[in-house]
Amino acid sequence: MSISSDFLTGKNTDALEYFQGDKILIHKDMRADLSSMFEHAQRDGLNLALTSCFRSYDLQKSIWNEKVQGLRPVLDSTSQPVDLSTKSNEEILFLILRWSAIPGGSRHHWGSDFDIYDLSIMSKNYKVQLIPAEYEKGGVFYNANLWLNENMKDFGFFRPYFKDSGGIAPEPWHLSYKPLSEKLLESFTFEVFQNHLASADFLLIKEAQAFADILYDRYIQIPRQFDT
Numbered sequence: 001m002s003i004s005s006d007f008l009t010g011k012n013t014d015a016l017e018y019f020q021g022d023k024i025l026i027h028k029d030m031r032a033d034l035s036s037m038f039e040h041a042q043r044d045g046l047n048l049a050l051t052s053c054f055r056s057y058d059l060q061k062s063i064w065n066e067k068v069q070g071l072r073p074v075l076d077s078t079s080q081p082v083d084l085s086t087k088s089n090e091e092i093l094f095l096i097l098r099w100s101a102i103p104g105g106s107r108h109h110w111g112s113d114f115d116i117y118d119l120s121i122m123s124k125n126y127k128v129q130l131i132p133a134e135y136e137k138g139g140v141f142y143n144a145n146l147w148l149n150e151n152m153k154d155f156g157f158f159r160p161y162f163k164d165s166g167g168i169a170p171e172p173w174h175l176s177y178k179p180l181s182e183k184l185l186e187s188f189t190f191e192v193f194q195n196h197l198a199s200a201d202f203l204l205i206k207e208a209q210a211f212a213d214i215l216y217d218r219y220i221q222i223p224r225q226f227d228t
């Protein structure tokens, strides 16, 4: 398959199609396995759903810029908000990277990666936060988490951010479709990333360019090590 740099960096949606109505775009090659995983989960009493899958470069950029500007909370490793007013630009860059990908460098740009939750035991008013506590013992998505541990592999899914790599915090809700994302990650060379940064326009772009090699090794290619 030929994979364009525009697709890898979230600027092309040709390979995507809608899933769960008309709000969430996924890669079309993932639909069959995702649907059958959801059907199997349903037989076991769960009601799995996606909170997000494909995110464009522009959307990631606006999330990113809002965090840099303090319009959206930036959380530390324990999910507590950080006061950015005393931090340098370099510190802010790496603080945001803990939970948010650099625009153009997100696995959510591929439609092969998504955030998952379980509607079955959620009350109507519950607001999903996507924090580790929700997926741990006593958390609202703990059962779904256990089910995924047991079954997701059978459908081709794994968690790229399962362990703390020293860069991105562990994200039990983030799943990836291995048959697809493995190929995409391989195509996402340092050259692709550098070319992207050369023309990108998000806030802290100068800092991102200065640390391009670290961003690439620690935040884009690192999940491969935990791909079991």
Ligand SMILES: [Zn+2]
Residues within 6 Å of the ligand: 108, 113, 114, 115, 171, 173, 174, 175
């Ligand atoms: Zn995610």
